[in-house]
Ligand code: SF4
């Protein structure tokens with residue numbers, strides 16, 4: 212994706228821009244021309260056919276190479292709070308949205324924003340916690356929070372599997388919404404906190420609801436999570452994470468400049484689009500379409516959750532985790 216500005220624009224809901232061919236790097240122009248030769252085209256199509264004949268691991272078209280580590284990470288992070296509460300360990304206190312870790316304050320960035328706007332004052336501990344959490348998630352990728360820590364992500368991923376299975380039987384279909392809705396709701400939730408003096412978003416956020424339910428036990432708020440999951444299974448694929456959640460968007464802002472990225476390599480790509488089928492935010496993979504990549508290597512945009520599913524799905528290794536500015540594979 213072209214630079215921070217474009218990454219940011221797409222994060223806010225803009226459609227990825229299609230660049231003119233003469234704006235591509237010389238290497239990218241040569242690579243597209245090479246791939247367009249009749250012999251190369253034939254070879255590419257034969258490879259895709261071969262690939263399609265291979266038995267798929269599941270209807271989600273992906274393996275569990277990264278997923279098993281992500282799920283373990285989500286369970287571990289959230290279990291830490293549960294165990295600490297039950298055994299009164301006091302090393303970790305609170306929930307995922309606001310906690311104390313070895314006495315050190317930690318605060319989810321969006322929760323901190325909501326609290327500050329609602330109470331209209333800056334609390335030093337909240338600032339310390341926000342900066343600490345911000346640096347941590349910036350270091351590992353921004354929206355990495357979503358796919359490696361958020362408890363709702365795990366439940367929603369299972370709902371997505373059900374959605375894909377039902378869709379594969381043609382019993383249901385996805386009803387995509389306008390992605391700009393998330394940016395609008397971001398402002399609405401911030402405005403509501405400021406005007407009402409109450410953190411309205413926190414009371415409907417499935418992240419906080421699920422996190423608190425795991426630690427302190429379920430309540431009536433879980434009914435709302437059930438409604439969201441019903442929508443995600445039967446109507447709109449990944450409704451909350453794609454179109455609503457301001458937490459994901461806040462971490463996305465950090466992801467624009469995070470050192471951990473997913474990198475795309477044009478020469479290795481067959482353009483069959485397996486990656487886009489599994490991605491929570493397929494607009495960040497626009498460059499994988501034929502004749503779209505403006506350079507031979509490109510970093511995936513800030514909305515990427517670093518979940519690794521495209522890496523698992525890509526049969527030719529054209530997508531990989533990288534440290535920005537290094538050749539290093541993670
Ligand atoms: S978008 Fe929100 S609910 Fe979805 S995984 Fe990220 S933080 Fe969790």
Ligand code: SF4
Nearest residue numbers: 490515516518519521
């Ligand atoms: S681009 Fe890849 S790593 Fe990023 S969210 Fe999509 S599937 Fe996950």
